Amino acid sequence: MKKKASLFSCLFFITLSAFCQVKENEITITNSKGKPELINFKETKINADDKSVNAFLKKQFESKTDDDFVLDSKNTRIENKLESKKYKQYYKGLKVEFGIQNVVSENGVVKTANGRYVDVKNLETKAKLSEKEALTYAIKNIDAKEYMWESKENEDFFKKEQNDPSATYYPKGELIIVEKDLFGENPIPTLAYKFNIYASNPVSRDYVYVDANNGEILLKDAIIKHxxxxxxxxxxxxxxxxxxxxxxxxxxxxxxxxxxxxxxxxxxxxxxxxxxxxxxxxxxxxxxxxxxxxxxxxxxxxxxxxxxxxxxxxxxxxxxxxxxxxxxxxxxxxxx
Structure with missing residues (x-):
């Protein structure tokens, strides 16, 4: 009977810990708002399965039901006994740009978690601008003489390179959430369209983030870097x-x-x-x-x-x- 009780207590602790926040001495780095950016698990035990990790992250960041952390299966790495996974942050089904948690586990138990959490609250996710309207703002911001999708030769080469007859350089907008004034003291989560715009004259390639409500350029992130x-x-x-x-x-x-x-x-x-x-x-x-x-x-x-x-x-x-x-x-x- 004592053995059964002991086993039950152990299982109860492990299961419950998946829904608990870590202890203060396990948080190594925090951001300006006090949210953890690096956690080294010493006492807290978290199972490394996706359901447990997702539940833990929601509890740790005091997330609401609108938040979710989705495994990026393309970025899972296993070396020796260590497993590294990336979880992308979502809000009401929309990806939160730059919201990523890196989780490292050993023998099925989480050892470290680090990343950037974006605190999104009460954000309307219905865009006032259409994708076509937002693209007009993005192209105006780049202000190039020519773009890659305007050349049939470039388009044909890209289709061959991607081994996809439907591939195109023409920008496709993705509705996401990105912070306005990203590098400022008080970044504001904002609904935006994200475009990959490739210009051929002059040559440039950038991710352009357009406010989905008013067309403001929130961020331009160069893809082609020196x-x-x-x-x-x-x-x-x-x-x-x-x-x-x-x-x-x-x-x-x-x-x-x-x-x-x-x-x-x-x-x-x-x-x-x-x-x-x-x-x-x-x-x-x-x-x-x-x-x-x-x-x-x-x-x-x-x-x-x-x-x-x-x-x-x-x-x-x-x-x-x-x-x-x-x-x-x-x-x-x-x-x-």
Whole structure:
């Protein structure tokens, strides 16, 4: 009987703890409003299943029934006995931008939780502006001469790159919640449309957040960012090269010169539609990786050496064709 009572008490504690807040000494970092940003679990025991984590987060942040924390299954990592998961914050079914909780567990029990919680209260989620109206405000803010979706060539290339006949650069608005004055002292959760706008002249690509009620631009977050890597070129030694991050990898892009440079791999064909990106995991393009039988390191020479002019030249058995397409340059590299 004592063993049963003991077992019951243990199960009751573990189950109940999933709905309790942590102790003060377990909260390592808080934000300006006193909300936890880093929790190291020492005494509190939380089961690592999604239902328990969701219940805990709601209780910890004193969330209402309108809030939810949804697992981002694409960002689950398991290494040794540690499991890392990301939970995205939602309010009345709408994603709360930048509201993410990172949860690390070991042997089925949560060890740490860190992230950013956005306190959304009594927010009307019905937009006054249509998606089309909001897009007009976003495009006006970018004020480019040309956009990627206006070129059939760009659209065709993108469809091939994505392996999706319906893929397009044309911006699709996502209704979300983002904070106005995000980096200020008192950010205000606001209903907004989020657009991915890719301009070709001049080259830029940004997430643009438009107030869904009045068209105000709440935030512009550059997707194309100035990133430098190092490349062991075939003929010019180690050089600093301009790249672009795509997901967790890097590709050969340089938007600091002229209207931009994009370098592709022709994969031993003369068909430009078969071109793919050169990709690197750490932005350190080494000889060990690219001085191979295909002599891919010569593409690093081309990417580093190109300026604004159309050049066609041969390097031993490597033909590098540099073509000006629309308002930006593409380098197509192939072995012949």
């Amino acid at each position: 990133i430098q890597g190092t490349g062991d070129t075939k003929y010019s030694g180690q050089r600093v090269i301009e790249t672009q991050q795509t997901g967790s990898q890097y590709r050969l892009r340089d938007y600091t010169r002229g209207n931009g440079i994009e370098t592709y791999n022709m994969n031993r064909t003369a068909n430009y539609a078969s071109a793919t990106d050169f990709l690197d995991n750490d932005n350190n393009w080494t000889s060990a990786e690219y001085n191979n039988s295909n002599q891919d390191n010569a593409a690093l020479d081309a990417h580093w050496g190109l300026r604004k002019h159309m050049i066609i030249f041969c390097l031993n058995t490597i033909e590098i064709v540099i073509m000006l397409m629309e308002q930006y340059s593409k380098i197509m590299y192939m072995q012949i």
